[in-house]
Amino acid sequence: MEAVAKHDFVATAEDELSFKRTQILKVINMDDDQNWYRAELDGKEGLIPSNYIEMRPHEWYCGHLTRADAESTLKQQKQEGAFLIRASESSPGDFSLSVKCGNEVQHFKVLRDTQGKFFLWVVKFNSLNELVQYHKSHSVSRSQEIFLRDMVMTEQMVVAHYDFTPQESNELEFRRGDILRIVDKESSSQWWTAELRGRQGLIPSTYVTAYLAESA
Template sequence: MEAVAKYAYTASSPSELSFNAGDTMKIIPYDEFWCRGRINNKEGYVPKSYITEKPHPWFKGRITREESEELLLKRDKSTGMYKHVDGAFLIRHSENSPEDFSASVKYNDAVQHFKIFFREYKYYIWAKPFDSFNELVEYYRTTSISRSQQIFLKEMSEEGKLYQAAYDFEAEYESELSMKKGDIIRVTETSDPNWWSAANEKNGKTGIVPCQYLTPLK
C-alpha cells in the first residue's frame, strides 16, 4: 500500500524511518500502532498515527472473497441487469496471506480472483513487477489481466445512474461509445455539459456519449 505523511517524524532508533510531512511511502502493516515503511531505498518502522493511506475507490480493504463476489455481481432492481460491467474490479487484502492482496474481477456471470503478491516492495500478478497499485491497475486496463480470456480492468459503476438511448449514436473516435436507440446506458460522470462518461449495459463497453441523446430510465 501507499501512504502520505501527515507530519514529520524523526526516528528514535535505527529500526525506525525518518520522514517529512507530505512524503509518499510504501507501507506494510506490522501491528496496531506501526507499519513497515519505505521511502526510496530507506526502510524502517513508521507510526500509523503519522500517516494516512492513499484512498482508492477500488481498494476495499479486508472484505472477504464472498463479499467481493456479492458486491461485483449486484443486479439493478428495476432492470435485473448487472450493476457492473465485465472487467469491473476491486482490490482487497488476501484472506490467506496477510502481506498479499487479491484482485477480484467480474467476468460474465462470475467473479475471477487474481492473487497479487507483495515482495520486496513490488506488486506482482504474473511475472511483471509494479512499484504501486496504481501502476498495476493502469497496466491491466489495457493489457488482459487473465491469460485465458481478454479481461481488462474497468471502474465499478454501481453509483452510476441508468439512462436509455433516445437515438442511435455511432462513435467516430476511440474515446466515444456507440449505442443504439433503446440501449440501457449507465452514466458514471457528468462534469462536461455536453459529453458524459458511460457504459453500455448490453456489451459492457465504455466511453463518452452526447448527453442530449439520453433520457432518464424510469
C-alpha cells in the same frame, strides 16, 4: 494502500521505518495499533506513526473484504472487468485482485518481489495504483482478454473508515474497510440502518463514506 508523508520521521527503534516529508509509503497493516502502522519504503518494512502520514485511499480498495463478499459485490456489476482489491485472507500483508469475468469472479494474488514491487505476471510496479492503471489497458488474464473497469455503485454502499463496537443490541459491528449496504438513512442523520453479511443494525454515519460515486 498508499500514504504520503506529512513530516520527516527518524526511526528510534529497530522495528521503525524512517522517511522524509512528501515520500510515498506503502501501508501494509493498519489493524494492530491505531497509532503505529506497518509500512514499506524502498523495499524496507517498519512501523511508522499514523499521525505523520495522510492516507491516499482509492475507490477500488476494499480493505478486509472477504472473498465471498467480493464475489457478491462484483456479481452485481454489469460490466466485464469490474474489480476491487482487498487484503488477502490467507496471507496477511498481501493483497488479492478480484475481477468480474462473465458470470464468475476470478481472484488473482498480487505478487511482490524482494524490492517490494507489485506484479501479476511479468511487468512490475511501484504501487497498486500503477498496477491498476496498467491493467486497464493490458489484460489481467493470460487465457482471455479482461481489462480492469471501475465499478459502478450507488451511494447506498458505504465503506467504513474506523472500527465500530456496538454499545446497544440494535447496533451493527463492523471493521475499518468493511463495505456496508445502507438500508435507511432518512430516520436520523447521525445513525443509519445498514446491512453487513446478512445482519442489520444501526451504524454511526460519521464512521463511513459513500463507497463509490456513480461513474460511467
